Amino acid sequence: MTGRTAAGPLATTAARESDERDREQLLAQYHRERARRSLVLDSIRAHLDEQPSPRAVRACARRWVADLLAIAEQAAKNKKEASE
Known part of the structure; x- marks a missing residue:
């Protein structure tokens, strides 16, 4: 004990x-x-x-968002393929 x-x-x-x-x-x-x-x-x-103007800032932000979403979609696709 x-x-x-x-x-x-x-x-x-x-x-x-x-x-x-x-x-x-x-x-x-x-x-x-x-x-x-x-x-x-x-x-x-x-x-x-x-960026030189408010319009350019917004356009640039939209490009950042589009690029980020494309990266996220690719990462999600890669993870899905890896899990299969």
């Missing part, structure tokens, strides 16, 4: 450490994804700010 009680706290400690590592990894992943999103949006915003 003594071996069992000794293993209990060790297993609990190991589980807590594993949970903490998992939490840290998820948090790091969240920060990486947020930073990437911020960089992309800042780049698009800078490109839109370079």
Whole structure:
């Protein structure tokens, strides 16, 4: 019975450490994804700010949206093909 009680706290400690590592990894992943999103949006915003008129800004934004949707469709198609 003594071996069992000794293993209990060790297993609990190991589980807590594993949970903490998992939490840290998820948090790091969240920060990486947020930073990437911020960089992309800042780049698009800078490109839109370079446009000479409101009409050009809107046209440029429509092109960004069309390009992004095309990328999303291709990514979805690739994932569908990979899962089949």
